[in-house]
Amino acid sequence: MSQANAAAGVDYQLMNPWKRMMRGLADSTRRLPFDRRKMFITEDGTWxxxxxxxxxxxxxxxxxxxxTLFAEMMYRLTNDARYFAGMGFDTLMMTEYDLLRRGALPFAYLLGVGASADAWFNDERRIRVIVESFRHACEASRAALLTGDSPALPYLVKPSAPSLPVPDAAVFFGSGIGIIAPPERMVRDRGIDQGSQIIGVASQGYHTNGSSPIIRNLPTLSEGLLHVLPDNRCLGEHLLVPTPSYADLVEALIKECEIFAIKPLTGDGAAKMARDRAPWQFTYRIRRWPAPTAFWSFLRAWLADCGVTTKDFYETFNAGIGMVFIVPERMVDRALAVGRRIGHELMHLGHVEYGPRRVILEHESGVELAPSGE
Incomplete structure (x- = not known):
């Protein structure tokens, strides 16, 4: 071990527990008894x-x-490591969603975790929960974890939470590899036309997009993440609901339905519906939306008091819909039936029409959303 590295805050002895657990996780996911889209993965990570x-x-x-900052804050407030139980899902599903957007079914992931201190990797209670979270996420997505990297970056990663400083934190990122077989099943945003229909699948919480305005405004709540909502769960619990896998749903829809486009509502929130590659412009008119849960009702009212408008809210958060599918009108009933069979709650939200590239929310008195860059 390099004494110079250890003295500078990168002690590999402290990082070894994490590295051993992750190597064991990678070995076990390569042996999971499920069909990885007919991909055979060897012990050395080739396929x-x-x-x-x-x-x-x-x-x-x-x-x-x-x-991940919310998990660190809840850990400090409660001394309960279970708040890290969604980290694997929240990391890998962001990759999964972008694969599914093109009709690619995941079969392998690569993981990166950069921590603010070497000691972060030495907290066994924390890392055991996180490793198990990645195991469950791989099982849900039906993909193997091939390899990864986990540096300590004490001079680069500096956690900052205005309402509750945390001593250490980590940045999670990952790469995913998916398969499209046959290639004709690739979803290219083609075929969208006037009269195409919009179907959405319910989200489970806010997934991961929108953390920044929540962190920025958290000091306005006297109890912070421990603020109790009407359903008797605190805000921190709601924010750490794991992001779900939609891989099985998308696989079934691609096989049984004609799908013009798949749009995860990440990044621009509901406004992302209007981002397409069509040679002409379309308006996405939304007539229905899920009834707000206790979490969404609270989040919207609280952030409105902080100056976040209805337009900003829908351009930031998924607001209850995790992913939308653009389908021909004749496929609506079939798609809804597939969702019920797979165990996902799908809703017929609206339709596509010729017009400026935008989303119109009729259930919000006609509020208009524009995708970034428009």
């Missing part, structure tokens, strides 16, 4: 396609964002 049809591979890189 071969065992199917009998042409295929394409698709790769993506994503980060989890600031959500």
């Amino acid at each position: 071969s396609y065992l199917g009998d049809q042409p295929y394409r591979e698709f790769a993506i890189l994503e980060s989890q964002g600031h959500k």
Whole structure:
């Protein structure tokens, strides 16, 4: 071990518990008894396609964002490591969603975790929960964890929470590899036309997008993350609900329905519906939306008091819909039935029409949303 590194805050002895657990996790996910889209993964992390049809591979890189900071804050407030139980889902599902957007079904992930201190990797209670979270996320997504990297970056990663400083934190990011077989199943945002229908699948909380305005405004709540909502759960619990996998749902929809486009409501929130590659412009008219849960009702009212408008809210958060599917009108009933069979709550939200590239929320008195760059 380098004494110079240890003296500078990068002690590999402290980081070894995490590295051992993650190597064990990678080995176990390569042996999981499920069909990895007919991909055979070897012990050294290489893979071969065992199917009998042409295929394409698709790769993506994503980060989890600031959500891990809420887990660190709740850990400090309660001394309960269970608040890290969603970290694996929140990291890998952001990658999964961008794979699914093109119709690529995940079969492998690569993980990066950069911590603010070497000691972060030596907290066994924390890292055991996180490692198990990644195991469950791999199982849900039906993909293996191939490898990863976990540096201590004490001079680069500096956690900052205005309402409750945390001593250490980590940045989670990952890359995913998916398969499209046959290649004709790739979803290219083609075929969208006037009369195409919009179907949404319910989200589970805010997933990961929108953490920054929540962190910024948290000091306005006297109890911070421990603020209790009408359902008797605190804000911190709601914010740390794991991001769900939609892989099985998308796989079934692609096989059984005609899908023009798949749009995860990340980044620009509900406004992301209007981001498409069509050669002409469309308006996405929303007639229905899920009834707000206790979490969404509180979040919207609280942030409104902090100056966040209805337009800003929908351009930041998924607001109850995690992903939308653009389908021909004749496919609506079939898609809803597929969702029920798979165990996801799907809703017919509205339709597409010719017009400026925007989203119109009729259930919000006609509020208009524009995707970033418009």
